[in-house]
Amino acid sequence: MTEKHTLAIVVGSVREGRFGPVVASWVAGQAREHGGFDVDVVDLANFEIPLALPAVSPKFAGDAYPRPAALASLASRLAEADAFILVTPEYNHSYPAALKAAIDWHFTQWAAKPVAFVSYGGAAGGRHAVLHLENVLTELHAVTIRDGLAFPNYFTAWQDGRPLDPAAPGYAKTMLDQLTWWAGALRAARAATPYPA
């Protein structure tokens, strides 16, 4: 039997009344059904994520990066992940500040790992947010996955915790298949040779 990969599904919105957990919960269900992953839903609303970073860069500090104790479990859950799905809304044509802060507090946790995106929003379905995230994650040596899901006008496109589009589970499977492939390839590569970030 093929070994499972640890998949962290990050809920990127933290505001009161947010829709993010509905999307993340459905994505987590698709990932569990897929069978290739042990799923960990990482809800950023459960962490106090400071906006002020330490003087040193996480890139150069490595394990000695001075994170507050409140971020220890976030850092270890991201470190344990072999793959990520970032669930993001679109705020002013980008992604939420909480997600940027969570990304910036970490470095090795993202490196040489695959990241896929599930977005939602108004007419653009959160695609502006994803375009920005792709740039940012590349800077962190992550590998972004081409196929993801975008839900335009999510307020009419979802009912009872699931998307109305019957094609959505198929798109999710494609994304998860690609994520499994990359998770396996990159996990083997990281084990064989430390990534030179």
Ligand SMILES: Cc1cc2nc3c(=O)[nH]c(=O)nc-3n(C[C@H](O)[C@H](O)[C@H](O)COP(=O)(O)O)c2cc1C
């Ligand atoms: C500050 C803010 C800015 C927003 N800007 C956009 C936007 O640029 N494009 C868009 O499609 N929706 C935008 N929206 C609408 C969000 O996509 C919608 O509120 C969504 O529910 C936010 O996700 P959340 O409920 O998980 O926080 C914005 C919402 C907020 C709160």
